[in-house]
Amino acid sequence: MEGLLLDWFAAHGRDLPWRRTKDPYAILVSEVMLQQTQVERVIPRYLDWLERWPSVSALAVASPADVIRQWQGLGYNRRGLNLHRAARKIAADGWPADLTELPGVGPYTAAAVANFAFGHDALPVDINVSRIQERTGHSFTAPAAQALMDLGATVCLARVPRCGICPLASACPSRGRRYEPLRKQSRFEGSFRQRRARTLRLVAESERPLSELDREAVESLAQDGLVEVADCGTLVTLP
Ligand code: SF4
Numbered sequence: 001m002e003g004l005l006l007d008w009f010a011a012h013g014r015d016l017p018w019r020r021t022k023d024p025y026a027i028l029v030s031e032v033m034l035q036q037t038q039v040e041r042v043i044p045r046y047l048d049w050l051e052r053w054p055s056v057s058a059l060a061v062a063s064p065a066d067v068i069r070q071w072q073g074l075g076y077n078r079r080g081l082n083l084h085r086a087a088r089k090i091a092a093d094g095w096p097a098d099l100t101e102l103p104g105v106g107p108y109t110a111a112a113v114a115n116f117a118f119g120h121d122a123l124p125v126d127i128n129v130s131r132i133q134e135r136t137g138h139s140f141t142a143p144a145a146q147a148l149m150d151l152g153a154t155v156c157l158a159r160v161p162r163c164g165i166c167p168l169a170s171a172c173p174s175r176g177r178r179y180e181p182l183r184k185q186s187r188f189e190g191s192f193r194q195r196r197a198r199t200l201r202l203v204a205e206s207e208r209p210l211s212e213l214d215r216e217a218v219e220s221l222a223q224d225g226l227v228e229v230a231d232c233g234t235l236v237t238l239p
Contacts, residue, residue: 001138001171008167009147014039014154017047019146024095024117025056025087031109032083036076039153045074059084060091065238068226069204077200078224079104115145128152135161135174196221203227207237
């Protein structure tokens with residue numbers, strides 16, 4: 001089954017900028033951005049990021065405020081700050097053998113970087129990959145990682161899999177099945193996450209008096225290290 005998948009990938013795999021490099025830093029940047037942001041939105045932001053900070057050492061000496069500003073619009077801003085912390089740690093100590101020691105790097109991101117940058121025998125298993133493994137009843141190996149990602153994103157979709165064009169259809173016991181809609185992602189509009197994002201955007205534009213801002217959002221952002229409250233608790237700034 002893996003052979004069928006790899007043949008399909010050779011012909012139909014997506015040409016993504018982070019697939020043209022083995023640089024672990026560039027791949028880490030792409031994986032952190034992709035954690036919660038769609039591929040199409042990540043592509044231009046990834047290219048801009050690498051133009052501004054082309055290496056671990058370049059990012060390590062950036063200010064947290066610049067990093068937070070550059071991350072604006074990607075969402076889940078803690079990721080940017082963690083990426084910056086990770087760069088500082090790598091610049092100081094080198095790449096750790098266990099990549100999950102880096103801030104913001106969980107088992108999935110660690111396996112992706114280990115595989116794509118360092119060539120390790122690690123299969124990053126996200127929701128797409130586990131869905132394909134479940135449906136096909138097959139355990140794929142590390143070399144199939146990128147092919148699985150593309151199959152999960154374009155063919156073996158969560159609700160209405162496109163079995164008619166699937167390279168695995170001849171061997172897949174779930175061929176032709178339909179699935180219940182998945183739980184919808186919680187709404188961003190009106191959420192606390194939106195209030196945090198709006199507050200951070202205002203502070204990223206310029207420092208502001210606390211009295212002009214959403215106090216609860218400021219507290220939560222400060223806890224994550226995304227803003228600082230100076231001047232005896234009256235002025236909110238980027239770190
Ligand atoms: S045949 Fe259908 S269910 Fe099976 S892997 Fe392909 S798209 Fe998914």
